Amino acid sequence: MKKRLIPVPQPRSRFYRVICKTCGAENVVFSHSTYPARCKVCGTVLVKPTGGRAIVLKDKAEIVAELG
Ligand SMILES: [Zn+2]
Numbered sequence: 001m002k003k004r005l006i007p008v009p010q011p012r013s014r015f016y017r018v019i020c021k022t023c024g025a026e027n028v029v030f031s032h033s034t035y036p037a038r039c040k041v042c043g044t045v046l047v048k049p050t051g052g053r054a055i056v057l058k059d060k061a062e063i064v065a066e067l068g
Pocket residue numbers: 020021022023024025039040041042043044
């Protein structure tokens with residue numbers, strides 16, 4: 001019996017480039033952020049941490065790009 005290839009585990013975490021909807025500034029946030037990431041300009045909380053993947057607050061921030 002042939003063994004199926006076991007893929008090399010890749011991290012599912014990503015960095016997102018988000019636009020703050022309050023002031024329009026660009027911020028880079030981590031997808032698995034464990035702390036509430038704030039906008040560097042106006043301080044609005046953009047990402048809400050959970051046990052795993054953080055939630056980007058859709059009414060506060062908009063994801064414009066995924067990095068790496
Ligand atoms: Zn802002």
